[in-house]
Amino acid sequence: MFRILMFLIIILISSKERLMGQENSIYIKAGLLYDSKENKLLKNKLIHVQGTKIISVGGFESLPKNSQVIDLTQYTVLPGLIDAHTHVLFSQDADEDFSEHSIKSLTMESDALRVLRGAKRAKSYLDQGITSIKDLGNSGLYLDVALRNAINEGTIEGPRIFASGPILAANGGQIYGVLPKHQNIIDSEYRIITSPEDAKNAVREHVNQNVDLIKICADNLPNKTFLTLDEMKAVVQTAHSYNLKVTAHCVTNQSAWNAIEAGVDGIEHGFNLADSTLTKMAEKRIYLVPTENSKDYMNTYVKLSGYEETGWIDNYLKIMKDRLNRAIDKGVPVVAGSDNYTDIKVSRGESSTDMFRYYFQAGMKPFDILQSSTYISAFYLNKENEIGYIQPQANADIIAVKGDIINDFISTMEKVEFIMKDGNIYENKTD
Numbered sequence: 381m382f383r384i385l386m387f388l389i390i391i392l393i394s395s396k397e398r399l400m401g402q403e404n405s406i407y408i409k410a411g412l413l414y415d416s417k418e419n420k421l422l423k424n425k426l427i428h429v430q431g432t433k434i435i436s437v438g439g440f441e442s443l444p445k446n447s448q449v450i451d452l453t454q455y456t457v458l459p460g461l462i463d464a465h466t467h468v469l470f471s472q473d474a475d476e477d478f479s480e481h482s483i484k485s486l487t488m489e490s491d492a493l494r495v496l497r498g499a500k501r502a503k504s505y506l507d508q509g510i511t512s513i514k515d516l517g518n519s520g521l522y523l524d525v526a527l528r529n530a531i532n533e534g535t536i537e538g539p540r541i542f543a544s545g546p547i548l549a550a551n552g553g554q555i556y557g558v559l560p561k562h563q564n565i566i567d568s569e570y571r572i573i574t575s576p577e578d579a580k581n582a583v584r585e586h587v588n589q590n591v592d593l594i595k596i597c598a599d600n601l602p603n604k605t606f607l608t609l610d611e612m613k614a615v616v617q618t619a620h621s622y623n624l625k626v627t628a629h630c631v632t633n634q635s636a637w638n639a640i641e642a643g644v645d646g647i648e649h650g651f652n653l654a655d656s657t658l659t660k661m662a663e664k665r666i667y668l669v670p671t672e673n674s675k676d677y678m679n680t681y682v683k684l685s686g687y688e689e690t691g692w693i694d695n696y697l698k699i700m701k702d703r704l705n706r707a708i709d710k711g712v713p714v715v716a717g718s719d720n721y722t723d724i725k726v727s728r729g730e731s732s733t734d735m736f737r738y739y740f741q742a743g744m745k746p747f748d749i750l751q752s753s754t755y756i757s758a759f760y761l762n763k764e765n766e767i768g769y770i771q772p773q774a775n776a777d778i779i780a781v782k783g784d785i786i787n788d789f790i791s792t793m794e795k796v797e798f799i800m801k802d803g804n805i806y807e808n809k810t811d
């Protein structure tokens with residue numbers, strides 16, 4: 381019996397090796413290659429891709445004869461981009477209230493319909509060259525995990541998803557104004573934490589459902605409830621014991637301060653961060669995901685939402701620009717994320733690329749924006765060996781843009797003409 385078993389295992393291993401040997405080799409000639417770790421451009425590099433992985437990065441002279449070549453000598457080649465803050469299973473109209481829309485979705489949109497709609501939104505990221513997304517809740521009971529699995533197994537096309545599962549939050553979550561007798565509806569969208577012990581169990585439930593990271597709401601504004609320091613500490617300790625990162629939605633400075641004290645890995649939004657909080661983040665290497673929008677986006681949004689008053693936009697952008705620049709000056713790691721979930725009448729992926737425009741308008745340098753959308757983003761997911769950097773053994777997530785990325789950043793980023801994820805080519809307008 382044992383001999384038969386060993387025989388079968390040997391057959392299995394050797395056939396796997398044969399299959400590996402047969403995997404298609406593709407060589408990509410990059411006129412310019414963005415080195416996301418060193419944050420600079422390299423000239424004339426040859427990327428060898430086999431199957432789903434990058435095998436090597438070398439000079440053009442290492443191209444073997446009679447090999448399959450993709451000529452990107454007229455392009456700038458980048459690692460697939462990462463949007464570190466998405467909600468693909470949630471979409472509201474500009475004139476809709478967040479809480480009312482959430483209740484409507486939870487009571488009138490079936491999980492099946494919600495996932496199918498989410499699948500279409502997810503695919504639209506891939507179409508923009510965003511090959512990975514961190515999806516941070518508002519996704520029902522682990523519908524994000526289901527969508528991730530469907531993409532990973534090849535059932536549908538989409539970006540690599542890092543899923544958080546339901547957001548851990550204090551009473552009511554972010555869905556304000558719900559009567560006590562209907563609070564149970566919220567349990568289908570948030571994991572409501574009632575004590576530090578409960579917080580530990582909530583993380584274990586998430587681990588059991590195979591999430592990739594934990595998202596908490598340190599505060600729930602405009603709902604007034606917030607997680608206590610001890611609850612957040614319990615979340616972080618348990619999550620870290622399972623090697624999961626914890627990222628915290630924070631609107632107020634106080635909730636961010638508490639989340640940092642509790643040991644979270646990152647702060648989402650952080651609209652009101654004080655200098656002292658930013659200094660602490662820089663010291664502890666806690667990243668910030670600034671989720672603002674460009675002036676163009678805000679104008680579209682305001683028009684669709686029917687607001688009469690638009691004077692506040694400039695002031696809002698000024699405050700946000702100031703906060704981003706204070707963070708950068710203090711050395712806080714910046715991770716790029718859009719948080720776009722409003723329907724502004726373009727695809728979700730297209731809407732999310734507004735983050736490049738915003739960061740640029742706020743004064744970030746093109747290379748720094750690219751690094752925040754690739755290497756730094758991957759690094760804070762513990763995935764820098766797999767995504768966000770074109771290097772041997774990494775997943776073959778590779779895109780190419782046409783134009784001058786240094787002097788004409790915004791319009792160049794709109795011209796993504798080659799998209800490869802996991803070695804599969806999804807777009808190639810280059811021939």
Ligand SMILES: [Zn+2]
Nearest residue numbers: 465467516719
């Ligand atoms: Zn969000």
